[in-house]
Amino acid sequence: MSAPTQAYGNNFKMNSGMYRNFEGDVNQNETVDASDLIQVDKDAFISLAGYDLSDIKGDEFADADDFSVTDNNAFMTASVIIRDSDF
Ligand SMILES: [Ca+2]
Numbered sequence: 001m002s003a004p005t006q007a008y009g010n011n012f013k014m015n016s017g018m019y020r021n022f023e024g025d026v027n028q029n030e031t032v033d034a035s036d037l038i039q040v041d042k043d044a045f046i047s048l049a050g051y052d053l054s055d056i057k058g059d060e061f062a063d064a065d066d067f068s069v070t071d072n073n074a075f076m077t078a079s080v081i082i083r084d085s086d087f
């Protein structure tokens with residue numbers, strides 16, 4: 001259980017070592033970018049429930065929380081280094 005990305009002010013100290021699967025890569029193209037944001041935004045807008053890639057936090061809802069994680073990672077144009085086989 002970890003929530004390494006809290007807010008913008010928190011200078012991303014967690015990127016050494018195992019940082020699981022860049023959270024927010026919803027469309028699995030190994031980059032977190034605007035296209036992922038669009039997807040999460042769309043799912044959050046309709047409060048998509050259940051298991052879904054847009055549910056970054058794993059609480060079974062796509063919501064603003066997930067969007068903020070995605071947004072955070074997209075901001076850094078993060079590239080996936082470590083992949084979880086089973087997201
Ligand atoms: Ca992506």
Ligand SMILES: [Ca+2]
Pocket residue numbers: 054055056057058059060061062063065066
């Ligand atoms: Ca969620």
